[in-house]
Amino acid sequence: MSNLSEHATTSDPKAIETVRDLIADIETAMLTTVTDTGLVSRPMQTQHIEFDGDLWFLTKKDTAKYDEILKDSRVNVAYADKSYVSISGTAEFVEDDARKKVLWNKAYEKILDTPYDDPNLVLIRVKTETAEYWESGSAVKMVSHLLKKAVGKGSDPKSEPGLNETVDLNSAPKN
Template identity: 30%
Template structure:
């Protein structure tokens, strides 16, 4: 998969974005919805609270393969991760990650039998990070258009896992 150092690099990219778009298959059609990260570190697994009665849970039971993407246009950071999703009743983690933000979405509290965690074990992904300002990126694009035999150097792009 990826080294501990690379996992830290990915965490540094996504930890402040917090909200990723989770893509599942709904009757063979891709469907995306926002999901809020709850963990405070990344070891190859992502955690999200969900209702066990949510459609995404049924979709991931039919097909465990999912994709989640994070985007921070202001800083030029884009991360896409693919893996497998499973419902988890891990009480220790439910207690650990519970906070006032999450509580607002679950008014019955963390002991509500409908509260669960969605665990995504990341298997592969790709990330992009712009190295310069938007003005520099526009310059690189213009330069590539003029030279015809070059592509713009907009920053870092790396695939991992898989």
């Protein structure tokens, strides 16, 4: 079976900018954590702040994802819309009331059933390492490309520029 990441990783600033642009307007991401029995994914609200290589989410300490990240900080964050982005990295918890207040909106109060100053509320900072994206102006072209790869008849990614790229996010400028 063909590996979807069979081409070289790039740290080109334009590729990092492409990742930033692809995830900018996607409301919901899927956060995947490692558990004792496998992987678990759940939807998380995307924070609308400038992507500098780190991703931020809000959660409560009394959740399974909090315990899972404490045990194993490796995570994946997936975005899907007209394009697809899969970002891997490590998660850490950050206690920063000022940042919580900046990220907070009334929707979180309803979703999390708590105010922003609740001591049970914590930030998840995902220190991103790599992102892989699939971009296409044509959904049919993308589905065809992915199906060919799945059955081991994938075309050379270099022959379809911009369709699939793996990006080293460690070189993204951090604030």
